[in-house]
Structures are given as structure tokens and as C-alpha cells.
Amino acid sequence: MNDPxxxxxxxxxxxxxxxxxxxxxxxCQQFDNQNIGQIALAGGENRWEEQRGTWLGRRSGVLSLIxxxxxxxxxxxxxxxxxxxxxxLKAHVEAxxxxxxxxxxxxxxxxxxxxxxxxxxxxxxxxxxGTRHLVRQTYEELFRIFLSIGFSVVxxxxxxxxxxxxxxxxxxxxHPARDNxxxxxxxxxxxxxxxxxxxxxxxxxxxxxxxPPVRIVxxxxxxxxxxxxxxxxxxxxxxxxxAVDTDITFCDFKGTVxxxxxxxxxxxxxxxxxxxxxxxxxxxxxVDASCHMCGGSGCRVCKQSGWIELFGAGMxxxxxxxFVNYDPQRLSGFAxxxxxDRLAMLKYGVTEVPLLFQNDVRFLGQFx
Ligand code: 2NL
Numbered sequence: 001m002n003d004p005x006x007x008x009x010x011x012x013x014x015x016x017x018x019x020x021x022x023x024x025x026x027x028c029q030q031f032d033n034q035n036i037g038q039i040a041l042a043g044g045e046n047r048w049e050e051q052r053g054t055w056l057g058r059r060s061g062v063l064s065l066i067x068x069x070x071x072x073x074x075x076x077x078x079x080x081x082x083x084x085x086x087x088x089l090k091a092h093v094e095a096x097x098x099x100x101x102x103x104x105x106x107x108x109x110x111x112x113x114x115x116x117x118x119x120x121x122x123x124x125x126x127x128x129x130g131t132r133h134l135v136r137q138t139y140e141e142l143f144r145i146f147l148s149i150g151f152s153v154v155x156x157x158x159x160x161x162x163x164x165x166x167x168x169x170x171x172x173x174x175h176p177a178r179d180n181x182x183x184x185x186x187x188x189x190x191x192x193x194x195x196x197x198x199x200x201x202x203x204x205x206x207x208x209x210x211x212p213p214v215r216i217v218x219x220x221x222x223x224x225x226x227x228x229x230x231x232x233x234x235x236x237x238x239x240x241x242x243a244v245d246t247d248i249t250f251c252d253f254k255g256t257v258x259x260x261x262x263x264x265x266x267x268x269x270x271x272x273x274x275x276x277x278x279x280x281x282x283x284x285x286x287v288d289a290s291c292h293m294c295g296g297s298g299c300r301v302c303k304q305s306g307w308i309e310l311f312g313a314g315m316x317x318x319x320x321x322x323f324v325n326y327d328p329q330r331l332s333g334f335a336x337x338x339x340x341d342r343l344a345m346l347k348y349g350v351t352e353v354p355l356l357f358q359n360d361v362r363f364l365g366q367f368x
Contacts, residue, residue, distance in 0.1 A: 005065040008073045009082070017081040023070075024085035027062070031055065031093060040100040041107060048100055055093050063090055134367045135237050135356060138344040139219055142239055145263045146217045149256070151241065154216045156202030158223070159186060159193050164201035168323035169280040177279075184223050184234075195223035198337055200280065203242045207324035212331055213245035219340070233353050237340035242316070244326065244333030250315060253334035257287050261310065265292040265347065272307065281314025281335055292347070301349075308346060311338040 004012055004023065014023060040048040055062050066086055074082045132140070143153055166178055176182070177197070186193040199218040206216055219239045226232045243252070254273070261269045269292065273285040287310045291302035298304040313336035318328035341356055348367060350356065355363050 005062055005069060008069050009078060010073070010075075015075075015078070017078065020078055020081045020085055024089055027066070028089055028092060031062075031089075031096070036096050037100045037103055040104050044104060044108075048097070048104060051100075052097055056097070063093065131364060131368050133356075133364065134344050134348060134350070135340055137367060138340050138347070139237070139239070141264065142217070142219075142338070142340065142343075145260055146241065149259065151215045151217045151243075154202055154206055154218050155220055156199065156205060156218065158196055158221055160196040160201045162192050162194060164204050165194060165196050165198075168204045168320065169200050170317055170319045170323075171279045175279065182225055184225060196220075197224050198222050199238050199240045200335075200337070203240060203335070204320075204324060206242075207244070207326060212326060213243075214333070215243045215245075217241045229353075233357065236342070238337060239340055240335065240337045242333065242335045244316060244331055246330055246332075248333045250334075253313070253315060256334070257313065257336070261287070261289045264343070265289055268295065270296070271310075276312060276314070278312060278314060278317075280317050280320055282317040284312065284314035287311050287313055287336070301346075310343070310346075311336055313337070 005027070009015070009020070009023075012023070014020060034051070036048075036051050039051060043050075053061065058064060063086070066089070071079070071082050071086055147153070162178070165183075166172075166175065171177055183197055184195040186195070199220045199222060202218045202220075203214075203216065206218075207214060217239050218241075220237070221235055222238045223235050226234055243256070254271075257273075258271050261271045268290075270290040272288045274288060276284040276286045278284045288307040289310050290296040291299060291306055291308050293299050293301040294306065296306040298306050302308050313334065316333040316335050321328040321331060341353060344350065344356070345353070
């Protein structure tokens with residue numbers, strides 16, 4: 001290799017101060033030719049470190065080599081000039097490296113400033129604000145109504161036992177509602193389980209646990225085997241209500257129904273009861289409301305009848321009290337079960353059940 005820093009001055013044939021100065025001038029020229037500032041700016045921190053190592057590295061940096069090979073073995077008459085030249089070169093290299101370092105930092109600062117610059121004259125980013133789902137909105141409306149007249153909200157499991165879903169509700173073993181055509185049974189569980197077909201099981205559980213009076217509503221998803229169409233799915237949202245006390249009459253039932261209908265559909269709403277049948281209520285009724293669209297004169301929504309079916313209800317069948325150790329001689333009460341999806345569709349004019357569950361924002365966004 002032809003690198004002069006690996007040789008001594010004697011080996012290089014230099015014996016005069018001028019020769020030494022010339023030699024250092026060459027090295028300095030070499031250093032300047034590298035244009036440290038340029039390299040460092042283009043290559044950043046890593047290239048700067050590399051250059052610093054090449055020139056100032058403790059073991060094999062150019063300046064160390066010069067110290068070892070030129071200065072230390074220099075003859076006494078040249079020591080002084082080699083020392084001076086070496087100090088000059090070192091000061092120059094250090095100064096240039098420092099200058100490059102400052103440039104790198106400044107460039108990095110500038111880049112960061114550009115990156116973080118906020119143009120306050122640009123229009124803001126519009127973040128779409130979500131809405132609560134129509135079914136959730138309807139639930140909240142129902143909670144508001146029932147909480148305001150003294151009901152509490154209770155929730156329970158979606159997987160139930162036949163006892164809580166059927167037996168305790170006076171639906172005996174061979175009742176058609178239990179047919180596996182109507183109910184989802186859970187396969188493979190050691191004891192039989194099913195997806196609840198109504199939220200009544202939680203009302204049974206509540207009565208088992210607490211003495212009367214009871215005034216609760218139970219919201220939640222319920223499941224029934226069905227062929228999905230515009231008005232049915234295999235799941236729907238229900239809210240059931242139950243009021244049991246020592247002196248609850250059919251008038252309390254009718255008054256509560258009236259109050260609910262006026263709160264939910266408007267103060268002009270009338271109600272009527274049609275005889276119906278549920279194993280867990282006696283007597284049972286379908287509650288109709290005067291049509292909120294036409295006020296009862298007949299329109300497309302109420303199919304010209306003036307009435308719209310709201311939900312099923314009735315006085316609690318005394319047989320149910322037997323299952324929860326309530327005294328049927330002393331107690332009475334009423335219960336109801338509403339399809340929340342159905343109520344939402346009625347109130348907001350939605351005609352297709354699938355729309356509620358496809359989560360298409362073009363639909364959901366219509367109910368802010
Ligand atoms: C409907 C009708 C109804 C009930 C649910 C009930 C619960 C207990 C005792 C008595 Cl613990 N009744 N619930 C009563 C009448 C009707 O649901 O068509 N639901 C969608």
C-alpha cells in the first residue's frame with residue numbers, strides 16, 4: 001500500500017522542515033478533498049461517525065497513525081515541526097467535523113419542522129360522528145319510559161335451561177313451542193340447554209331471588225327458529241316487563257299500557273286490548289294502539305284498520321307463582337313482552353328487518 005501514514009519520515013525520505021510541512025499539506029488536502037460537510041449532509045449521522053473514525057479513531061485513525069509513525073520516531077531536529085503540523089492538522093480536522101455536525105443537526109431540525117408544520121389555512125378534517133343504532137335508541141326510549149314509572153332494568157343469560165325458558169312459565173313438556181322446529185337447542189351439553197326464546201327466564205330468576213314487590217323490565221336478544229324474511233329473522237330484541245305485588249289489578253295493567261303507548265307514540269294515542277293466549281298469562285291480550293300515522297282513520301301503515309298491534313301482555317298466570325314460591329292467594333301482577341325491532345320499525349317507518357342488521361351506514365346514518 002502506498003499510504004504515507006504507515007511509513008516513517010525516514011522511510012519516506014523526508015529530512016527537512018519544509019518536507020514535513022509539504023507532507024502535512026498533502027494530508028490536509030486529502031482531508032479537504034473528501035468534503036466532509038457534503039458527505040455528512042448526504043449520509044447523515046452514520047457517514048459522519050465513519051469519517052470521524054477514519055480521521056480521529058484512537059487505534060487506526062489517520063491522526064493516530066501520524067503520531068505513531070511520523071511524530072514518535074522523528075529525529076530530534078524534526079520533532080518540533082512535526083508536532084506543530086500535527087496539532088494544526090488535528091485542529092483543522094476537528095473544526096471541520098464539528099462544522100459538519102452542526103450542519104447535520106440543523107438539517108434534521110429543518111426536516112422535522114417541515115414535517116410537523118401545520119397549515120392553519122387548510123380546511124379541517126371532517127370526522128364522521130357515529131350514531132347509536134336504531135334498536136339501541138329504541139331501547140333507551142323504552143328504558144326512559146319504564147324507569148320513570150318505577151321499573152328497574154335487569155339482564156340475564158342468552159343460553160338457558162328448558163326449566164327457566166319453558167317449565168317455570170307454565171309451558172309443559174309437550175307444548176308445541178318446545179318443538180325443535182321453534183327452538184335452538186345447544187348440541188352436546190351434558191344437561192339440555194337452549195337459546196332463550198324470550199327474556200322471561202330472567203324474570204323467573206328474579207322472582208326466585210327476591211320477594212315481592214317486583215317491578216322489572218328485561219331487555220335482550222332472543223332466538224326462535226324461523227325462515228328469515230322482511231318481517232322475521234332468527235333473532236330479535238325483546239323487552240319483557242313484570243309487575244307483581246299484593247294489590248295489582250287489571251286497571252293497573254291497562255293504565256300502564258295506556259301510559260306507555262302515549263309516551264312512545266304520542267299523547268293522542270289510544271289503546272285497545274284484544275283477547276289472546278299465552279300459557280304464562282291469564283287473561284292474555286294483544287295490545288293495539290291507534291295508528292300514529294293516520295290517527296285512526298286508516299292508512300297504508302295500519303292496513304286501513306286504524307289500529308296497530310304493539311305487543312302481547314296479560315295478568316300473570318297464578319300457575320307461574322307456584323314455580324317461584326310466591327303465594328298466588330296474596331299476589332297478583334301483570335306482564336308484557338315487546339319486540340323492540342318491531343317497535344323501532346313501526347315508529348321510524350322501517351319496512352325491512354334485514355335493514356336493521358346489515359349495518360349499512362347509509363341506513364344507520366338516517367337516525368342520528
Ligand atoms: C310477545 C308476548 C309476553 C309475557 C311475555 C311473562 C313473563 C312472566 C310471567 C308472565 Cl315471568 N308473563 N311475559 C307475558 C305476556 C306476553 O310476550 O309476543 N312477546 C314478543
